[in-house]
Amino acid sequence: MKKVTLPLIMALGMFLASCTATQKHMTSEHHKKHWSYDGETAPAFWATFETESECGSHQQSPINIITKETKETDSNQLKFHYTPSTLINNVVNNGHSIQFNFDDGNTITFGGKEYALKQLHFHESSEHTINGIRYPIEIHLVHVSSDNKIAVVGILGYEGDASQQFSYLTHFLPLKPKETQFVHHKFNLSDILPKQKDYYTYSGSLTTPPCSEHVNWIVFQHPISLSLEQVEKIHKNMPDHNYRPTQPLNGRTVHLSKE
Numbered sequence: 075m076k077k078v079t080l081p082l083i084m085a086l087g088m089f090l091a092s093c094t095a096t097q098k099h100m101t102s103e104h105h106k107k108h109w110s111y112d113g114e115t116a117p118a119f120w121a122t123f124e125t126e127s128e129c130g131s132h133q134q135s136p137i138n139i140i141t142k143e144t145k146e147t148d149s150n151q152l153k154f155h156y157t158p159s160t161l162i163n164n165v166v167n168n169g170h171s172i173q174f175n176f177d178d179g180n181t182i183t184f185g186g187k188e189y190a191l192k193q194l195h196f197h198e199s200s201e202h203t204i205n206g207i208r209y210p211i212e213i214h215l216v217h218v219s220s221d222n223k224i225a226v227v228g229i230l231g232y233e234g235d236a237s238q239q240f241s242y243l244t245h246f247l248p249l250k251p252k253e254t255q256f257v258h259h260k261f262n263l264s265d266i267l268p269k270q271k272d273y274y275t276y277s278g279s280l281t282t283p284p285c286s287e288h289v290n291w292i293v294f295q296h297p298i299s300l301s302l303e304q305v306e307k308i309h310k311n312m313p314d315h316n317y318r319p320t321q322p323l324n325g326r327t328v329h330l331s332k333e
Contacts, residue, residue, distance in 0.1 A: 152182065
């Protein structure tokens with residue numbers, strides 16, 4: 075058996091130390107990764123580093139809604155109980171979107187279950203598409219039931235006449251990332267719903283990590299009008315193109331409810 079020399083032992087030790095340091099650095103870099111909409115942390119890679127999420131599962135959102143493939147269903151399963159006396163608590167730039175948080179008071183009933191409105195936020199351009207058409211903006215109204223089930227109402231917007239209601243919301247902008255502004259003012263959410271209330275429903279997921287599934291999605295068929303200036307004011311306070319690309323339907327049925 076050959077004798078191992080001291081220089082060889084020292085070299086081996088340095089090599090192992092270097093490998094350990096590199097591994098620690100890589101592990102540290104892995105834990106530092108936080109999802110975004112660009113580069114190596116963009117939506118295409120969420121499933122690879124958000125390992126405890128459901129971003130790689132099979133019932134994900136958003137989707138492309140193809141109208142001729144939808145199934146018409148009962149329109150009485152959705153009821154809005156929005157009150158003009160409910161207060162906006164605050165508005166925050168969370169680094170991914172502009173989010174308005176609400177005090178208790180606004181609810182919806184969907185499929186016999188009550189969901190309380192928690193917040194609304196924006197995506198530019200829209201996350202859902204209809205027959206392949208992507209709209210300039212999408213508003214998500216996030217509701218949670220007493221047993222922590224989620225229902226999200228999606229409202230698409232196109233560039234046209236200005237919305238008086240959104241002029242009020244954009245009044246609180248600009249906001250820097252991670253900045254919060256307290257509001258405590260009344261806002262009647264019924265005023266931002268489309269006048270024609272046909273809607274699509276399907277079972278999907280959150281559109282941001284952890285991409286949790288079994289979310290009830292309600293997407294209005296008809297968009298609302300916002301001015302170009304209003305869309306741009308919201309856009310300037312968010313990352314460029316803060317939308318997740320559409321996901322495979324994987325056999326799910328999209329239902330259409332008409333008024």
